[in-house]
Amino acid sequence: MPDKVSLGKVSATPAAKTFLAEIIADHGPVLFHQSGGCCDGSSPMCYSQGDFIVGENDVWLGDIGETPVYISASQYQAWKHTDLIIDVVPGRGGMFSLDNEKRFLTRSTICATPSANGRD
Known part of the structure; x- marks a missing residue:
């Protein structure tokens, strides 16, 4: 994964942390990548850490426990004035995401300010 500074702009609800722990127990270490697609725009995609390659243009928002959370640079520009909260709701996850039965949102x-460390 790229060596970048976390922006500390992400957190999770207790329900999301519990669900994340279940997924990690089944699949090992995972990461989130905030979807920028037209259909899953508010869905953080959950992948096994070896199944998703973080790109040079991805921005590391921070960690939820041991789980890193990334977003594309272009989407970060649109959302840089927000803090993201990962939650869980009923329904199926995105196409390649590990969440099932329930999904992350x-x-x-x-x-x-745009970020905790003053970066835009």
Whole structure:
């Protein structure tokens, strides 16, 4: 994974943390990549760490426990004034995402500054 500085702009609800622990127990270490697609725009995709290659243009938002969370640079530009909260709701996850039966969903809150460390 790229050597980048976490922006500390992501958290998770207790329900999402519990569901994430279940997925890790079944699949080992995972990562999230915030979808930028037309159909899954608010869905953080959950992948086994060896199954998704983080690109040079991906932005590391932070970690949920031991699980890193990334977003594409172009989508980060649109969402840089928000803090993302990973939640879980009923339904199926994205096409290649590991979540099943329940799915992860990104909620957001507007923050006062673009990031905790002053980066845009």
